[in-house]
Amino acid sequence: MGRHSCCAKQKLRKGLWSPEEDEKLFNHITRYGIGCWSSVPKQAGLQRCGKSCRLRWINYLRPDLKRGAFSQVEEDLIIGLHEILGNRWSQIAAQLPGRTDNEIKNYWNSCLKKKLKQKGIDPSTHKPLIEIEPLEPQEQKPDVKDSRTNSFKPVFNPFPMCEFEAVIDTLETNINLYNQLQQNFRPFDPNVFAANSEFDLIQPHDSGLFDYNTVFDVSESYGTGESSSNSSNWNCNLGTQLNNVICNETVNWSSETNKLEALFQMEVNATVQAQQGKKELYPWPQEQQQEQNSEDYNSFPSQSRSQEISDGCFDLSQGQFDADFL
DNA sequence: AAAAACGACAACCGCCGACAC
DNA sequence: GGTGTCGGCGGTTGTCGTTTT
Numbered sequence: 248m249g250r251h252s253c254c255a256k257q258k259l260r261k262g263l264w265s266p267e268e269d270e271k272l273f274n275h276i277t278r279y280g281i282g283c284w285s286s287v288p289k290q291a292g293l294q295r296c297g298k299s300c301r302l303r304w305i306n307y308l309r310p311d312l313k314r315g316a317f318s319q320v321e322e323d324l325i326i327g328l329h330e331i332l333g334n335r336w337s338q339i340a341a342q343l344p345g346r347t348d349n350e351i352k353n354y355w356n357s358c359l360k361k362k363l364k365q366k367g368i369d370p371s372t373h374k375p376l377i378e379i380e381p382l383e384p385q386e387q388k389p390d391v392k393d394s395r396t397n398s399f400k401p402v403f404n405p406f407p408m409c410e411f412e413a414v415i416d417t418l419e420t421n422i423n424l425y426n427q428l429q430q431n432f433r434p435f436d437p438n439v440f441a442a443n444s445e446f447d448l449i450q451p452h453d454s455g456l457f458d459y460n461t462v463f464d465v466s467e468s469y470g471t472g473e474s475s476s477n478s479s480n481w482n483c484n485l486g487t488q489l490n491n492v493i494c495n496e497t498v499n500w501s502s503e504t505n506k507l508e509a510l511f512q513m514e515v516n517a518t519v520q521a522q523q524g525k526k527e528l529y530p531w532p533q534e535q536q537q538e539q540n541s542e543d544y545n546s547f548p549s550q551s552r553s554q555e556i557s558d559g560c561f562d563l564s565q566g567q568f569d570a571d572f573l
Numbered sequence: 574a575a576a577a578a579c580g581a582c583a584a585c586c587g588c589c590g591a592c593a594c
Numbered sequence: 595g596g597t598g599t600c601g602g603c604g605g606t607t608g609t610c611g612t613t614t615t
Binding site: 262263283284285297298301305334335336337348349352356 | 599600601602603604605608609610
Protein backbone atom coordinates (compact mmCIF):
# COMPACT_ATOMS: atom_id res chain seq x y z
CA MET A 248 0.00 0.00 0.00
CA GLY A 249 1.67 3.09 -1.15
CA ARG A 250 1.09 6.73 -0.92
CA HIS A 251 -2.38 7.89 -1.76
CA SER A 252 -2.55 8.56 -5.47
CA CYS A 253 -4.04 12.03 -5.19
CA CYS A 254 -1.26 13.07 -2.85
CA ALA A 255 1.43 11.88 -5.21
CA LYS A 256 0.53 14.44 -7.81
CA GLN A 257 2.85 17.32 -8.14
CA LYS A 258 2.20 20.95 -7.40
CA LEU A 259 -0.65 20.40 -5.00
CA ARG A 260 -0.94 22.96 -2.29
CA LYS A 261 -0.47 21.86 1.29
CA GLY A 262 -0.76 23.51 4.61
CA LEU A 263 -3.33 25.95 5.86
CA TRP A 264 -6.29 26.83 3.70
CA SER A 265 -6.73 30.38 2.55
CA PRO A 266 -10.12 32.12 2.69
CA GLU A 267 -10.19 32.07 -1.10
CA GLU A 268 -9.73 28.32 -1.17
CA ASP A 269 -12.41 27.91 1.43
CA GLU A 270 -14.76 29.99 -0.61
CA LYS A 271 -14.16 27.92 -3.70
CA LEU A 272 -14.72 24.69 -1.87
CA PHE A 273 -17.76 25.94 -0.01
CA ASN A 274 -19.36 27.31 -3.14
CA HIS A 275 -18.69 24.12 -5.00
CA ILE A 276 -20.19 21.88 -2.35
CA THR A 277 -23.20 24.10 -1.82
CA ARG A 278 -23.82 24.20 -5.54
CA TYR A 279 -23.18 20.60 -6.51
CA GLY A 280 -23.27 18.70 -3.26
CA ILE A 281 -20.84 16.08 -2.15
CA GLY A 282 -19.99 13.55 -4.77
CA CYS A 283 -16.61 12.22 -5.72
CA TRP A 284 -14.02 13.97 -3.63
CA SER A 285 -11.25 13.16 -6.05
CA SER A 286 -12.97 15.24 -8.69
CA VAL A 287 -13.76 18.17 -6.40
CA PRO A 288 -10.37 19.92 -6.64
CA LYS A 289 -10.49 20.09 -10.41
CA GLN A 290 -14.11 21.11 -10.58
CA ALA A 291 -13.70 23.68 -7.84
CA GLY A 292 -10.46 25.04 -9.22
CA LEU A 293 -8.37 24.04 -6.24
CA GLN A 294 -4.77 22.92 -6.17
CA ARG A 295 -5.52 20.43 -3.44
CA CYS A 296 -6.00 16.71 -3.26
CA GLY A 297 -9.48 15.32 -2.77
CA LYS A 298 -8.68 14.09 0.67
CA SER A 299 -7.62 17.51 1.74
CA CYS A 300 -10.86 18.97 0.41
CA ARG A 301 -12.92 16.37 2.19
CA LEU A 302 -11.12 16.99 5.44
CA ARG A 303 -11.50 20.72 5.15
CA TRP A 304 -15.21 20.41 4.53
CA ILE A 305 -15.82 17.94 7.33
CA ASN A 306 -13.71 19.64 9.94
CA TYR A 307 -14.23 23.26 9.11
CA LEU A 308 -16.66 24.32 6.41
CA ARG A 309 -19.71 22.21 7.16
CA PRO A 310 -22.56 24.54 8.10
CA ASP A 311 -23.75 22.35 10.94
CA LEU A 312 -20.53 22.55 12.89
CA LYS A 313 -20.70 23.84 16.39
CA ARG A 314 -18.12 26.41 17.27
CA GLY A 315 -16.63 27.38 20.56
CA ALA A 316 -15.35 25.67 23.63
CA PHE A 317 -16.63 22.36 24.87
CA SER A 318 -19.19 22.60 27.62
CA GLN A 319 -18.83 20.69 30.85
CA VAL A 320 -21.58 18.33 29.76
CA GLU A 321 -19.87 17.67 26.46
CA GLU A 322 -16.60 17.12 28.26
CA ASP A 323 -18.16 14.61 30.61
CA LEU A 324 -19.82 12.84 27.74
CA ILE A 325 -16.54 12.53 25.86
CA ILE A 326 -14.91 11.01 28.88
CA GLY A 327 -17.76 8.59 29.36
CA LEU A 328 -17.81 7.59 25.74
CA HIS A 329 -14.06 7.24 25.63
CA GLU A 330 -14.28 4.78 28.47
CA ILE A 331 -16.63 2.70 26.36
CA LEU A 332 -15.27 3.21 22.88
CA GLY A 333 -11.63 4.05 23.38
CA ASN A 334 -10.04 6.13 20.67
CA ARG A 335 -12.93 5.67 18.29
CA TRP A 336 -13.20 9.36 17.73
CA SER A 337 -15.61 9.19 14.86
CA GLN A 338 -18.07 7.18 16.93
CA ILE A 339 -17.65 9.51 19.87
CA ALA A 340 -18.20 12.46 17.58
CA ALA A 341 -21.40 10.86 16.32
CA GLN A 342 -22.84 11.35 19.78
CA LEU A 343 -21.97 15.03 19.85
CA PRO A 344 -23.77 16.81 17.03
CA GLY A 345 -21.76 19.62 15.59
CA ARG A 346 -18.45 18.31 16.82
CA THR A 347 -15.90 16.56 14.64
CA ASP A 348 -13.76 13.60 15.44
CA ASN A 349 -10.68 15.70 14.88
CA GLU A 350 -11.91 18.34 17.26
CA ILE A 351 -12.68 15.81 19.95
CA LYS A 352 -9.41 14.02 19.42
CA ASN A 353 -7.48 17.26 19.79
CA TYR A 354 -9.43 18.21 22.86
CA TRP A 355 -8.80 14.84 24.39
CA ASN A 356 -5.08 14.90 23.72
CA SER A 357 -4.54 18.48 24.78
CA CYS A 358 -6.90 18.87 27.73
CA LEU A 359 -8.89 15.90 28.92
CA LYS A 360 -5.98 13.55 29.38
CA LYS A 361 -4.36 16.06 31.66
CA LYS A 362 -7.52 16.66 33.59
CA LEU A 363 -8.03 12.97 34.19
CA LYS A 364 -4.47 12.53 35.33
CA GLN A 365 -4.92 15.39 37.73
CA LYS A 366 -7.95 13.60 39.12
CA GLY A 367 -5.90 10.46 39.58
CA ILE A 368 -7.49 8.63 36.68
CA ASP A 369 -5.53 6.88 33.99
CA PRO A 370 -6.87 8.34 30.72
CA SER A 371 -6.24 5.16 28.76
CA THR A 372 -7.95 2.77 31.14
CA HIS A 373 -10.19 5.18 33.06
CA LYS A 374 -9.14 3.44 36.22
CA PRO A 375 -7.55 5.06 39.22
CA LEU A 376 -3.88 5.59 38.68
CA ILE A 377 -3.22 4.23 42.14
CA GLU A 378 -4.10 0.76 40.85
CA ILE A 379 -1.52 1.06 38.15
CA GLU A 380 1.16 3.31 39.47
CA PRO A 381 0.97 4.61 43.03
CA LEU A 382 1.07 8.36 43.21
CA GLU A 383 3.09 10.43 45.56
CA PRO A 384 0.96 11.39 48.55
CA GLN A 385 0.82 15.05 47.59
CA GLU A 386 -0.37 14.13 44.10
CA GLN A 387 -3.39 12.21 45.23
CA LYS A 388 -6.73 13.90 45.10
CA PRO A 389 -8.77 12.72 48.06
CA ASP A 390 -11.71 14.84 46.96
CA VAL A 391 -12.39 12.59 44.02
CA LYS A 392 -12.12 9.41 46.01
CA ASP A 393 -15.15 7.90 47.62
CA SER A 394 -14.14 7.27 51.19
CA ARG A 395 -17.11 4.94 51.68
CA THR A 396 -16.18 2.56 48.93
CA ASN A 397 -12.51 3.39 48.72
CA SER A 398 -12.87 3.78 44.99
CA PHE A 399 -12.66 6.73 42.70
CA LYS A 400 -15.84 8.21 41.43
CA PRO A 401 -16.18 8.48 37.70
CA VAL A 402 -16.70 11.88 36.30
CA PHE A 403 -20.02 11.30 34.70
CA ASN A 404 -22.26 8.66 33.22
CA PRO A 405 -24.33 9.77 30.28
CA PHE A 406 -26.22 6.53 30.04
CA PRO A 407 -29.09 5.65 32.31
CA MET A 408 -29.41 2.02 33.30
CA CYS A 409 -32.22 0.37 31.44
CA GLU A 410 -33.52 -2.93 30.26
CA PHE A 411 -34.02 -4.00 26.69
CA GLU A 412 -36.59 -6.42 25.46
CA ALA A 413 -34.90 -8.71 23.01
CA VAL A 414 -37.04 -10.24 20.31
CA ILE A 415 -35.81 -13.10 18.18
CA ASP A 416 -37.02 -11.90 14.88
CA THR A 417 -34.53 -11.46 12.13
CA LEU A 418 -36.66 -8.90 10.48
CA GLU A 419 -37.85 -6.87 13.40
CA THR A 420 -35.21 -7.25 16.06
CA ASN A 421 -33.11 -4.43 14.84
CA ILE A 422 -36.10 -2.17 14.55
CA ASN A 423 -37.29 -3.14 18.00
CA LEU A 424 -33.89 -2.60 19.54
CA TYR A 425 -33.48 0.55 17.61
CA ASN A 426 -36.68 1.95 18.99
CA GLN A 427 -35.64 1.06 22.50
CA LEU A 428 -32.24 2.52 21.97
CA GLN A 429 -33.72 5.68 20.63
CA GLN A 430 -35.74 5.97 23.79
CA ASN A 431 -32.80 5.32 26.04
CA PHE A 432 -29.85 6.63 24.10
CA ARG A 433 -31.02 9.47 22.05
CA PRO A 434 -28.31 11.28 20.18
CA PHE A 435 -26.77 13.61 22.62
CA ASP A 436 -27.95 17.16 22.79
CA PRO A 437 -26.35 19.14 25.61
CA ASN A 438 -29.26 21.50 25.83
CA VAL A 439 -31.74 18.70 26.14
CA PHE A 440 -29.43 16.98 28.54
CA ALA A 441 -29.13 19.99 30.76
CA ALA A 442 -32.84 20.59 30.80
CA ASN A 443 -34.09 17.05 31.01
CA SER A 444 -34.49 15.45 34.38
CA GLU A 445 -34.66 11.97 32.95
CA PHE A 446 -30.90 11.83 33.06
CA ASP A 447 -31.20 11.87 36.79
CA LEU A 448 -32.08 8.23 36.43
CA ILE A 449 -28.42 7.43 36.10
CA GLN A 450 -27.67 5.19 39.00
CA PRO A 451 -24.34 4.23 40.44
CA HIS A 452 -23.55 0.71 41.39
CA ASP A 453 -22.92 -0.28 44.96
CA SER A 454 -19.26 0.16 44.30
CA GLY A 455 -19.85 3.79 43.62
CA LEU A 456 -18.84 3.31 40.03
CA PHE A 457 -21.31 3.75 37.25
CA ASP A 458 -21.63 0.79 34.98
CA TYR A 459 -21.78 1.36 31.26
CA ASN A 460 -21.49 -2.33 30.76
CA THR A 461 -25.07 -2.75 31.77
CA VAL A 462 -25.75 -1.79 28.23
CA PHE A 463 -22.44 -2.07 26.46
CA ASP A 464 -20.48 -5.23 26.70
CA VAL A 465 -17.13 -3.77 25.97
CA SER A 466 -14.98 -6.52 24.61
CA GLU A 467 -11.23 -6.59 24.44
CA SER A 468 -11.32 -5.42 20.92
CA TYR A 469 -13.13 -2.29 21.91
CA GLY A 470 -11.59 0.72 23.42
CA THR A 471 -8.91 0.57 25.96
CA GLY A 472 -8.50 -3.15 26.07
CA GLU A 473 -10.09 -3.37 29.48
CA SER A 474 -12.70 -6.04 29.38
CA SER A 475 -15.60 -5.96 31.73
CA SER A 476 -18.49 -7.98 30.50
CA ASN A 477 -19.68 -9.32 33.78
CA SER A 478 -22.64 -7.12 34.41
CA SER A 479 -24.83 -7.41 31.41
CA ASN A 480 -28.56 -7.32 31.63
CA TRP A 481 -28.72 -9.67 28.72
CA ASN A 482 -29.50 -13.27 29.33
CA CYS A 483 -27.18 -16.09 28.44
CA ASN A 484 -25.90 -16.44 24.92
CA LEU A 485 -28.74 -14.51 23.47
CA GLY A 486 -27.70 -11.62 25.57
CA THR A 487 -24.14 -11.85 24.39
CA GLN A 488 -25.18 -11.96 20.78
CA LEU A 489 -27.57 -9.11 21.10
CA ASN A 490 -25.08 -7.22 23.13
CA ASN A 491 -22.76 -7.47 20.21
CA VAL A 492 -25.53 -6.16 18.06
CA ILE A 493 -25.84 -3.21 20.35
CA CYS A 494 -22.12 -2.63 20.38
CA ASN A 495 -21.80 -2.86 16.66
CA GLU A 496 -24.98 -1.23 15.58
CA THR A 497 -25.97 1.31 18.15
CA VAL A 498 -23.29 3.69 17.21
CA ASN A 499 -24.06 3.28 13.57
CA TRP A 500 -27.72 3.89 14.11
CA SER A 501 -27.03 6.84 16.25
CA SER A 502 -24.54 8.06 13.75
CA GLU A 503 -27.04 7.89 10.97
CA THR A 504 -29.65 9.50 13.13
CA ASN A 505 -27.27 12.28 13.93
CA LYS A 506 -26.54 12.78 10.30
CA LEU A 507 -30.20 12.95 9.51
CA GLU A 508 -30.86 15.31 12.35
CA ALA A 509 -27.91 17.41 11.38
CA LEU A 510 -29.24 17.42 7.89
CA PHE A 511 -32.61 18.76 8.91
CA GLN A 512 -31.20 21.13 11.48
CA MET A 513 -28.51 22.44 9.23
CA GLU A 514 -30.42 25.24 7.66
CA VAL A 515 -32.30 25.99 10.83
CA ASN A 516 -29.08 26.29 12.76
CA ALA A 517 -27.52 28.47 10.14
CA THR A 518 -30.51 30.75 10.17
CA VAL A 519 -30.71 30.88 13.93
CA GLN A 520 -27.03 31.60 14.24
CA ALA A 521 -27.35 34.27 11.64
CA GLN A 522 -30.19 35.85 13.53
CA GLN A 523 -28.27 35.65 16.75
CA GLY A 524 -25.27 37.23 15.10
CA LYS A 525 -22.97 34.44 16.19
CA LYS A 526 -19.45 34.76 14.96
CA GLU A 527 -17.95 32.57 12.35
CA LEU A 528 -14.30 32.04 11.79
CA TYR A 529 -13.84 34.54 9.04
CA PRO A 530 -15.76 36.38 6.42
CA TRP A 531 -15.98 35.29 2.85
CA PRO A 532 -13.68 37.36 0.71
CA GLN A 533 -16.27 39.25 -1.25
CA GLU A 534 -17.76 40.58 1.95
CA GLN A 535 -14.57 41.02 3.82
CA GLN A 536 -13.74 44.43 2.53
CA GLN A 537 -17.18 45.79 3.00
CA GLU A 538 -18.01 44.64 6.42
CA GLN A 539 -14.86 43.73 8.22
CA ASN A 540 -11.88 45.48 9.51
CA SER A 541 -8.56 43.85 9.95
CA GLU A 542 -8.96 43.45 13.68
CA ASP A 543 -12.20 41.56 13.49
CA TYR A 544 -11.08 38.84 11.18
CA ASN A 545 -13.27 36.28 12.84
CA SER A 546 -16.49 38.10 12.38
CA PHE A 547 -18.70 36.88 9.65
CA PRO A 548 -21.72 38.36 7.94
CA SER A 549 -23.74 35.33 8.79
CA GLN A 550 -26.92 36.62 7.25
CA SER A 551 -25.46 36.61 3.81
CA ARG A 552 -23.84 33.29 4.37
CA SER A 553 -27.10 31.90 5.58
CA GLN A 554 -28.68 33.14 2.39
CA GLU A 555 -25.99 31.43 0.45
CA ILE A 556 -26.68 28.23 2.28
CA SER A 557 -30.37 28.53 1.70
CA ASP A 558 -29.83 29.03 -1.96
CA GLY A 559 -27.41 26.21 -2.26
CA CYS A 560 -27.51 22.49 -1.84
CA PHE A 561 -28.67 22.69 1.75
CA ASP A 562 -32.13 23.78 0.85
CA LEU A 563 -34.23 20.73 1.50
CA SER A 564 -37.24 22.28 -0.12
CA GLN A 565 -35.36 22.38 -3.38
CA GLY A 566 -34.36 18.78 -3.10
CA GLN A 567 -30.77 19.53 -3.91
CA PHE A 568 -29.14 17.33 -1.37
CA ASP A 569 -26.77 14.81 -2.73
CA ALA A 570 -27.42 11.37 -1.36
CA ASP A 571 -23.76 10.94 -0.53
CA PHE A 572 -24.04 13.79 1.85
CA LEU A 573 -25.65 11.41 4.26
C1' DA B 574 11.77 43.59 24.54
C1' DA B 575 13.29 39.23 23.00
C1' DA B 576 13.56 34.41 23.22
C1' DA B 577 11.87 30.12 24.81
C1' DA B 578 8.22 27.25 26.23
C1' DC B 579 3.71 25.99 25.99
C1' DG B 580 -0.98 25.05 24.31
C1' DA B 581 -4.63 24.75 20.96
C1' DC B 582 -5.88 23.64 16.74
C1' DA B 583 -5.41 22.53 11.73
C1' DA B 584 -3.75 19.51 8.54
C1' DC B 585 -1.08 15.65 6.86
C1' DC B 586 0.26 10.79 6.68
C1' DG B 587 -0.28 6.02 6.46
C1' DC B 588 -3.21 2.34 6.88
C1' DC B 589 -7.45 -0.14 6.08
C1' DG B 590 -11.80 -1.80 4.05
C1' DA B 591 -15.05 -1.43 0.34
C1' DC B 592 -15.75 -1.37 -4.23
C1' DA B 593 -15.20 -1.56 -9.29
C1' DC B 594 -12.92 -3.39 -13.06
C1' DG C 595 -8.33 -13.50 -7.41
C1' DG C 596 -5.45 -9.36 -8.42
C1' DT C 597 -5.12 -4.55 -8.83
C1' DG C 598 -6.20 0.24 -8.46
C1' DT C 599 -9.10 3.90 -6.56
C1' DC C 600 -11.54 6.01 -3.08
C1' DG C 601 -13.39 7.32 1.41
C1' DG C 602 -12.73 6.96 6.19
C1' DC C 603 -10.16 6.68 10.36
C1' DG C 604 -6.65 7.39 13.99
C1' DG C 605 -1.99 8.87 14.97
C1' DT C 606 1.15 12.32 14.36
C1' DT C 607 3.19 16.58 12.99
C1' DG C 608 3.11 21.45 11.83
C1' DT C 609 1.63 26.10 12.64
C1' DC C 610 0.57 29.96 15.13
C1' DG C 611 -0.84 32.62 19.04
C1' DT C 612 -0.12 33.14 23.98
C1' DT C 613 2.37 32.92 28.16
C1' DT C 614 6.48 32.67 30.73
C1' DT C 615 11.28 33.52 31.60
